Amino acid sequence: MDPPDFSEVRGKAIVESLAITFGLNLPSSVTLNDVEKRWRDRIALMIRCAETGEGIIREKDVLTRHDCEYDEEDLDWDYEDEVVEEKSKEITKQMMDAAIKFYRSCKKKINYRGQGTRSLKSMTRRFRWITSNRVLQSVITYGATGCYSDNTIHVFVGKSHIMSRATAEHFFKNVLFGGKVPATLLLILDLWPIFRDHAFIKSFAPPSTDLHIINIPPGGTSICQPADLSYNHQLKGIQKRLTSLVMFRDIRYRVSERDNLLKFASQAHWVIGSPRFKSFIAYGFYKGGFIHSKPPPFDGPKQFIFGAGISKPCSCSQEGFTVCPRCEESFCFECFWDKCHRC
Numbered sequence: 034m035d036p037p038d039f040s041e042v043r044g045k046a047i048v049e050s051l052a053i054t055f056g057l058n059l060p061s062s063v064t065l066n067d068v069e070k071r072w073r074d075r076i077a078l079m080i081r082c083a084e085t086g087e088g089i090i091r092e093k094d095v096l097t098r099h100d101c102e103y104d105e106e107d108l109d110w111d112y113e114d115e116v117v118e119e120k121s122k123e124i125t126k127q128m129m130d131a132a133i134k135f136y137r138s139c140k141k142k143i144n145y146r147g148q149g150t151r152s153l154k155s156m157t158r159r160f161r162w163i164t165s166n167r168v169l170q171s172v173i174t175y176g177a178t179g180c181y182s183d184n185t186i187h188v189f190v191g192k193s194h195i196m197s198r199a200t201a202e203h204f205f206k207n208v209l210f211g212g213k214v215p216a217t218l219l220l221i222l223d224l225w226p227i228f229r230d231h232a233f234i235k236s237f238a239p240p241s242t243d244l245h246i247i248n249i250p251p252g253g254t255s256i257c258q259p260a261d262l263s264y265n266h267q268l269k270g271i272q273k274r275l276t277s278l279v280m281f282r283d284i285r286y287r288v289s290e291r292d293n294l295l296k297f298a299s300q301a302h303w304v305i306g307s308p309r310f311k312s313f314i315a316y317g318f319y320k321g322g323f324i325h326s327k328p329p330p331f332d333g334p335k336q337f338i339f340g341a342g343i344s345k346p347c348s349c350s351q352e353g354f355t356v357c358p359r360c361e362e363s364f365c366f367e368c369f370w371d372k373c374h375r376c
């Protein structure tokens with residue numbers, strides 16, 4: 034992009050044109066030259082992005098014309114040439130893009146797919162924010178999917194929100210049987226056709242696993258599905274409480290944005306997987322009639338993480354938002370849900 038010719042720019046004319054663009058009824062209309070039009074369009078775009086919330090959430094990102102609804106012609110400012118200054122530890126799309134580009138640019142270390150790779154040490158030397166293997170893994174997954182990812186969630190891009198046979202196969206291979214599988218495993222599934230195809234499911238299980246599959250009879254899910262009786266309620270409850278608190282405290286964060294939803298899914302599963310909530314998980318099996326001994330009294334995940342403990346401030350001195358069920362410390366919204374606290 035050629036640098037703009039500042040001698041041609043009349044500030045007052047741009048402001049007048051901007052005011053007209055935003056509906057102010059001014060007596061005279063001004064004619065702008067091309068350079069002035071670009072300034073007007075750029076400022077208008079920034080204001081429109083701020084209006085829709087995009088400019089606040091992505092202020093460290095590179096703005097593109099797709100970031101907000103824009104219906105004016107003559108937009109030819111090349112935003113990608115903008116230098117964006119990093120002011121916080123937030124991991125932005127731009128940082129991820131730069132990291133994955135560098136990671137894949139190595140010519141010496143090649144993976145089995147013929148792609149370049151680099152060690153954590155080499156990545157940390159170049160990008161000081163890549164402090165652990167977990168962060169590096171997120172960068173690699175980001176390169177493959179373009180989404181936020183970490184080692185609690187498995188991100189897979191599908192063509193529909195409905196699980197197909199192909200996505201089910203991917204799930205069995207990479208999630209259910211993709212890591213450590215217990216020697217004996219009981220799967221309690223509903224009546225979805227693929228869940229009734231036991232031979233299909235068993236074909237993905239390690240041969241050493243003693244796998245038992247039972248299907249819940251029609252109409253029985255709400256009565257005896259353990260996940261429905263405990264886990265799922267809490268997951269929804271945590272999401273609702275989090276959204277209300279974000280609104281109530283006026284935190285600048287869009288919970289519904291794709292990567293933020295992925296962060297939430299990851300963090301909420303990590304929270305509920307805490308050893309503290311073992312009795313809570315067991316309760317679903319007790320209530321569904323699978324076990325007969327009643328688990329000891331417990332705190333529900335939502336009650337614990339948003340309980341009285343949040344009156345304590347975070348170690349970064351911001352207001353407490355969530356108590357970690359594992360280290361029992363209080364964290365602010367940013368440290369726990371945005372930067373995904375792990376301990």
Ligand SMILES: [Zn+2]
Pocket residue numbers: 357358359360361362374375376
């Ligand atoms: Zn913790």
Ligand SMILES: [Zn+2]
Pocket residue numbers: 347348349350351364365366367368369
């Ligand atoms: Zn904090």
